[in-house]
Amino acid sequence: MEPQNAREKRDAAVEARVHLIVFRLGEEEYGVRIDQVKEVTITPEITRMPKTPSFIKGVSNIRGDIIAIMDLEERFNITSAARDSRHTYTLVMEAKDYTMGFIVKEVPQSLSLPLSSLDKAPSFVQDFNISENFIEGIGKYENRLIIVLDIFKILTSDEIMELKS
Amino acid sequence: MKSREQEYKEIFVAEALEYYDALSRHISELEKTPEDEQILAEIFRLLHNLKANAKAIGYLVIADVSHKLETAFGMIRNKELSFSDEVVTVLFDGIDMLGELISNVDGAKEIEPSPALLRNLDIIINTQTDNNTELNKVQKYYTSKNLSLSDLIYIQIKKLDHLLNLVGELIIDRDRIVSISKELDNDDLKNVSAHLYRITEELQYSVMDARLVNVGSLFNKFPRIVRDIAVAEKKEINLEISGQDIQIDRNILQIITDSLLHLMRNAISHGIEKADVRKKNKKTPQGNIELSAQNDRDTVILRLKDDGKGIDQQEVRKAIVQKGFLNADAVSDLRDTEVLSFLFEPGFSLAKEVTEVSGRGVGLDVVKNAIDSIGGRIKVDSKKGVGTTFTLYLPTSIAVKGALLCQVEENFYAIPLMHTDSVLSLPTEKLHEVGNLLVTDIKGETITVVHMRELFNNDLDTYNGTKTALEGDVQNIIIVTYNNRKLGLIVDKLLRQQDIVIKSLSRPVNTIDIYAGVTLLGSGKVCLVLDVAAITRYFIARR
Known part of the structure; x- marks a missing residue:
């Protein structure tokens, strides 16, 4: 039998994990919290919507809901890595009062890492293309570096809300 | 379907029965607290409404009895009649008789109000003039009360809105199923989807009908x-x-x-x-x-x-120039109907x-x-x-609208029929470049024509209508009207006319002016609905 305090320690560690959906944008790995993701699907047919910024790819019919689809690489000016996969995938993310899709090029994976390995975003990422506000932290896991995005900040960012033709 | 008159009668009966229930309740309360003026006023109001409604729809007997009761309660209110035991009995009888009359309206056997009771009512109303007349014993055949619930229910419009939205979604899915069953060419599936089509159509009209006033x-x-x-x-x-x-x-x-x-x-x-x-x-x-x-x-x-x-047309023309909408030259070229449409511009009074x-x-x-x-x-x-x-x-209804479907590049677009005037094929040579816009002459009217493909691929401010961008010898043009003004839209292909269910776009793409919403076609394809008002407004402002 383990000593009780050791077990408590381990339980606490188990509770303090974050579950992420991890995907690639450009050459880096990004993650969003799993509870912000409604579903992951092969990107359905997208109807182009003229008069929207180029990072809005258009609208799609996902189970009868018509939602806007955004390309995060274009949104953050990340150079797309060359790939020749046949499909892209769409993360359907749910904000408070609407739903939106984000295109990713490779199959997203689920990953759980201890909260302790998630650092708050350091200030130098301000130089980064992604505005610091969207980054919740940097996760480290077995030599991988995962940029964790706060998707609600992206969804509510003024820039998107004020889309105008 | 029932006639309008029948429907009115049913509504009257349902309301009248509610009044009757309320009256019975209030008079019982009043018997315990005869001094309560509020209850008295409420009874008075109910009887008054009942009288007016009955009169309007032609049930004169009910109107008459209500009137007598109303008079009696009016006198009680004015303290001209005391709420004594004798009077209470007569009033109870009177209200019960009302209930009986209402529930047997248009029934198999016509119910006559008891003459004895009518006389009693007259006696208490005329109490001051003739105090000695004996009240008659009324034969109580009104006591056999049967309890029944009303045939009408009140419903929140919100619930009907929800129902209508659901029907809209259902229609979209139905069209998809019908289209798939055609592709699969399976007889059973075709039969079922044909049946589904009929049922949903009937459902749609029933829900729409329930919302009509x-x-x-x-x-x-x-x-x-x-x-x-x-x-x-x-x-x-x-x-x-x-x-x-x-x-x-x-x-x-x-x-x-x-x-x-x-x-x-x-x-x-x-x-x-x-x-x-x-x-x-x-x-x-x-x-x-x-x-x-x-x-x-x-x-x-x-x-x-x-x-x-x-x-005064001249005054409007003057105001158009004064408020800086157009210069004097442009105003003098306007047709009369166009002049009047400026009345609807913001800030124009x-x-x-x-x-x-x-x-x-x-x-x-x-x-x-x-x-x-x-x-x-x-x-x-x-x-x-x-x-x-x-x-x-x-x-007539919000849910389903007739629309004209057209194609520009790979996309389908819908234009509500309410705003379409006509559709025509025009030789390219009939289009002219004036300023940065294309115009043409249709039946003596100069109409601005917008090349949709160019509009979609350029910023609104940099859009230029040029003939060189047009392909082919003939252009498909949809003439739309908005606020007495016409605008031509050049599309790649005219498809068909179809009833569509418009869904509103959700954030963040709901703020783009030129779309009124979105709909799903039977093929599952997403089709954007153009906001003719916004597009026309833009080009009118620009001219």
Whole structure:
């Protein structure tokens, strides 16, 4: 039998994990919290919507809901890595009062890492293309570096809300 | 389907039974607390309404009994009659008789009110003149009360809205299934989907039907309103109302209520002249206003016509220049109908003085926006010295709209039929470049034509209509109308006419002006619905 305090320690560690959906944008790995993701699907047919910024790819019919689809690489000016996969995938993310899709090029994976390995975003990422506000932290896991995005900040960012033709 | 009259009768009976229930309840309370004035007033009010309703629909016996009871309670209220045991019995009997009469309206056997009871009622009403008359014993055949629940229920409009939305979703899925079953060519599936089609169609019409109300429910408020405005303006108005029984979706009627009120105020305070001016112009001293409704297939047409001073075209032309909408040259080229359409521009008002009821900066643009929001149309005709007519074209129902489908590049777009005027194929040589826009002449009218493909691929501000961008010898053009103005849209391909269910776009793409919404086609393809109003507005402003 383990000593009780050791077990408590381990339980606490188990509770303090974050579950992420991890995907690639450009050459880096990004993650969003799993509870912000409604579903992951092969990107359905997208109807182009003229008069929207180029990072809005258009609208799609996902189970009868018509939602806007955004390309995060274009949104953050990340150079797309060359790939020749046949499909892209769409993360359907749910904000408070609407739903939106984000295109990713490779199959997203689920990953759980201890909260302790998630650092708050350091200030130098301000130089980064992604505005610091969207980054919740940097996760480290077995030599991988995962940029964790706060998707609600992206969804509510003024820039998107004020889309105008 | 039941006749309108039958429906009215059912509504009357349901309401009357409710009144009866309330009356029974209140009189029992009153027996315990005879001094309670509130209960007395409530009984009085119920009887009064019941009398008026019964009279209106032609149930004179009910009206008569209600009247007698109302008189009796009126006397109790004025302390001319004491609420004694004898009187209470008569009143209870009277109310029970009312209940009996109401539940047997149009029944198999006609029920006559008991003459003895009627006499008793007369006696208590005339109590002061003749105090000695004995009250008769009333044979109590009204005691066999059967409990029953009303045939009508009240329902929140919100619930019907939800139901209608669900039906809209269902129709989209149905069209998809019908289309898949055609592709699969399976007989069983085809039969089922044909059946599904019929059922959903019937469901759709039933839900739409449940939301219909009479235009009269709004129109009938106007005699009083008109009277009040007329008094404030010191004018005499003769209001004629027709078409009250035309039916329309309740929410549409709700949305245009303020607009209609606004137009009515305008008509009385700005349209109709003062009596002495009218006499000078050989008109009747009282101004005439007609408010009418009529049906035209899926459209309800409301018309507000006055015989006032009309709108002075020259004054409007002057105002267009003054307010900087157009320069003097451009204004002189405008046709009369186009001139009047400027009345709907934001910030355009001809009112010189602010009166109590109108001219407070709420312009016709607000009216127009309300009508645009439900996919309707408004038109104004006016002749100086003769009068002004506003015509509102409204959809009967919000859910399903006829639309014209077209294709630009790989996308399908829908344009609501309410805004389409005509469709034509025009030789490219008939299009001309004027300024940075394409124009053409159609039946003597110069119309701006927009090349949709260029519009979609360029910023609105950098859009230029050039002939070199046009492909082919013939262009497919959809002529749309908005606010008395026409605009041509060049599309790649005309597809077909179809009923569509418009879903609103969700954030963040809901703020883009040129889309009114989105719909799903039977093929599952997403089809954007163009907002003709927004597109036309933009090009009119630009010209």
